[in-house]
Amino acid sequence: MPLDDRKLAVLRAIVEDYVATQEPVGSKALVERHNLGVSPATVRNDMAVLEEEGYIRQPHTSAGRVPTDRGYRLFVDRLSRVKPLSPAERRAIERFLAGAVDLDDVVHRTVRLLAQLTRQVAVVQYPSLARSSVRHLELVQVSTTRLMLVMIADTGRVEQRLVELPEPTDTDVVLDLRTRINEKLCGSRLVDTPALVETLLDEIRPEQRPTMAVLSSVLLETLVERREERVVLAGTANLTRGGILDFHGSLRPILEALEEDLILLKLFGEVEPTTTRVMIGDETQVDNLRSAAVVSTGYGPHSTIVGGLGVLGPTRMDYPGNIATVRAVARYVSELLAQN
Incomplete structure (x- = not known):
């Protein structure tokens, strides 16, 4: 049955006191600490109803009561007032x-x-990463046959991979690929990038495709496949x-x-x-x-x-x-x- 305002006030007082003292709460203590406006006998009757309804329980043979999970749930949903931070x-x-x-x-x-x-x-x-977008992709040339791919997400998360190229690649080609990759992918959600990466292969010059094919594989691994x-x-x-x-x-x-x-x-x-x-x-x-x-x-x-x-x-x-x-x-x- 629904609880009236007085019983809800008693439950709130029990939860607050138990959290503060870590001790089972008795009717006398409730009347002394809280302005409930009723006698200890009335509070005891209210506590009996709360116990019967499953909101509080009596641990061991203690005279006091403690909240149950159901009591905490009601406290959180209806009785608690979020404390403003100072x-x-x-x-x-x-x-x-x-x-x-x-x-x-x-x-x-x-x-x-x-x-x-x-x-x-x-x-x-x-x-x-599944909820992030691409902010920037950087290609750092380590040698003529090795690149460092660095992906920076809009959240500041950074992922990096070494890329072994199939053939020696000029710096100008690396810079051109970096520009094309960023134009295509920046601002896109990571989950939307696979289709964009595939179109990159079709849009670049034929002589760049072997390098781009390797880059595409590493890009997909960085952007999508790694769901850690x-x-x-x-x-x-x-x-x-x-x-x-x-x-x-x-x-x-x-x-x-x-x-x-x-x-x-x-x-x-x-x-x-x-x-x-x-x-x-x-x-x-x-x-x-x-x-x-x-x-x-x-x-x-x-x-x-x-x-x-x-x-x-x-x-x-x-x-x-x-x-x-x-x-x-x-x-x-x-x-x-x-x-x-």
């Missing part, structure tokens, strides 16, 4: 990220910052003080899950634009993370989502604070990528 926190984020010198530095600064601000495990996905997605973590030590354990009282399964890139990409990489996703307990659909919660969002330049970031911690986490921090950091990273 001006000092915003300035700290901006200063810390503004000092980054390249994409690797941006990613590693971001993940460290998230872990420090939230005291959870932070995860940042590198900008996905990378994630970085920070703050795993926070798990030891966060009280996150699996149902057998062990951290090991959780740490094992964090070592699986595919799991992390599923949790943090599959995000929708302009939304913050919160997964609690079984909602992660990962057995080893049934005692965990995930807050994630997407980031990227000019409203284009190129990767995901967020935090993982116990279901008993500060959802309003973590949601605000994850959103703010994602916004600053997006602005940073848009400037480069």
Whole structure:
């Protein structure tokens, strides 16, 4: 049955107190700490209803109650107010990220910052090549028969390959090919480049085709075939003080899950634009993370989502604070990528 406003207020108070104290919450403490406007007996009755409906539970023989995953879900969806970051926190984020010198530095600064601000495990996905566009392609002549192909994506991600040419090639030919490749591919999404690369072979002079054929193969490998997605973590030590354990009282399964890139990409990489996703307990659909919660969002330049970031911690986490921090950091990273 739907909960009335008073019972919702009691649930909110239980979640907030349990997150703050890490102790089961009793009716007397609720009345003392919160202006609920009712007697402890009324609060006890409300708590009985909340327990019956599956929003709170009584651990062991304690007189207090703790939220269930269902209770946290309702709290996140209806009861929590996202905490605005203070001006000092915003300035700290901006200063810390503004000092980054390249994409690797941006990613590693971001993940460290998230872990420090939230005291959870932070995860940042590198900008996905599948969602990126070509900013520039450079051909560096190492020798007459060897080139270095450098692809720079619009996110700042850089991929490079050595190209062994079938015959000695003049510098003028290399410069001409570089110009043609950039004219054809710059600004295109990487997933749209295969057809463009094929047309390049038809448009160049016959004597350049052997070189272009080799270049085309390496281009396709660089732009399309290599779908390696990378994630970085920070703050795993926070798990030891966060009280996150699996149902057998062990951290090991959780740490094992964090070592699986595919799991992390599923949790943090599959995000929708302009939304913050919160997964609690079984909602992660990962057995080893049934005692965990995930807050994630997407980031990227000019409203284009190129990767995901967020935090993982116990279901008993500060959802309003973590949601605000994850959103703010994602916004600053997006602005940073848009400037480069």
